[in-house]
Amino acid sequence: MSQHRHPGAPGRAGAVPALPDLPEATVARLPEYLRALHNLADAGHETVSSEGLSAAAGVNSAKLRKDLSHLGSYGTRGVGYDVALLIEQIEYVLGLTQRRAVALVGVGNLGHALAGYDGFASRGFRIAALLDADPSRVGEEINGLVVRHVDDLPTVAAEESLAIGVIATPAAAAQQVADQLVAVGVTSILNFAPCVLSVPEGVDVRKVDLAIELQILSFHEHRKASLTALPATGGSALTALPGGFAATDTQEAIGT
Amino acid sequence: MSQHRHPGAPGRAGAVPALPDLPEATVARLPEYLRALHNLADAGHETVSSEGLSAAAGVNSAKLRKDLSHLGSYGTRGVGYDVALLIEQIEYVLGLTQRRAVALVGVGNLGHALAGYDGFASRGFRIAALLDADPSRVGEEINGLVVRHVDDLPTVAAEESLAIGVIATPAAAAQQVADQLVAVGVTSILNFAPCVLSVPEGVDVRKVDLAIELQILSFHEHRKASLTALPATGGSALTALPGGFAATDTQEAIGT
């Protein structure tokens, strides 16, 4: 059976797309695999083993195989995975075959940077609108887009099919903006404001808080310091750090 | 036993700091609790119940209680938690009692925004140096700090006790910068570049990839679309989304 069947691949619209309900942890890793695969493709590789890909993505190879097995069987035993095919598959599953329109609300410090970030465009997204509540910012042109007032959201939504809203406003404004996004039909929100958003069921919110990331690192710093600072208390000073140190989300990595 | 003992609180240096080795998932939530607590303190609350705090932080109340119980017993049954005391405790555990110096490498689009982000300063960090490899950027002043060349890192490290390095360079430069940071003794790195870093054991790396967050949201969009688009295939159309939809890291929330 060398006939690779994409279960609902872009071209051939089968009866049921049959998106297998992937474990959330797997979904979170797929983009990482995708990035690594693009690198490999650019480097001219046509196939890659789970060992090779997992190294490039910074994960355990067994984990990678299990993740990919959830998408279906796209590897060849004894050979590895077809890079191009796997890219196509992952992009399909992630819904990246269509370029999704993103509305970015809040054109302050961070919003400016996001508006100019080319990583969005190069990885399947298109910033469709820039919005802000501050009238003095409305009209400003950033990266070829004119900032519109946030109250124009209904108009924007009528022009474009907005898939995702990005909130880069101060915390105080975030909830109101979220409500406005939800009101025009946005069902996925990426929130950079340091606050909790209430949204109706069916709306997904992901949060990115830069300060929180630093605070987590700070904890580990504190811990490392409290360990190495031990002069002679009980256990012997450990030159190598104790096991179980590798964090869930943290690479701890092998040099070489 | 109403005598609250901080197990290694700032002032009283006990024999052993005894940082309880917290579950990583707990550590990741503590900053969120801390933020919620600061809000409560500003609003004049002196105590808060686990129910109230968990709502403000967007988590389950049982989870919150279990998380806090790992720090020790700082609540009072029938009353709740002392807001000020809990803030002090969490800040101690996270190592925020000392203001940590952060070196930011890469003053491009994103780096600029990070340099101007006041969320760092207000939550326990101090940007101690801005660095870039591009000579044309060296000398530029941002937010009162002059950009220095990345090769000056050893000098910077000699002046300041750098705790954390932030990499906001293009992916191609990230590994080299990481090596330089490690070389001057930095043991915690926050990486915004879309690539995997190799670092020696004992160095913690956390990664933030903005495009990945969008891609995860894209998956959920795709999935929601493939569900609602089902015309009449097998099962009946679900008006309410199926269970198991709430993601690990995603709030799905109640809009009252």
Add this chain to the structure above:
DNA sequence: AGGCGCTTGTGAAGACGTGCACAAATCGCG
């Protein structure tokens, strides 16, 4: 054609994280 080395896909076990439900503890009030 057959065997050998390599790689995938997966069963099973263990570690980890979550959430319920309840006993223990504390406060306030009569």
Add this chain to the structure above:
DNA sequence: CGCGATTTGTGCACGTCTTCACAAGCGCCT
């Protein structure tokens, strides 16, 4: 002083995620 209302802290069961280890499958070489 005792009782009831309230809230913490936690034992337990369940689900998810990770990791090992290995059988099954594939291609290549002889």
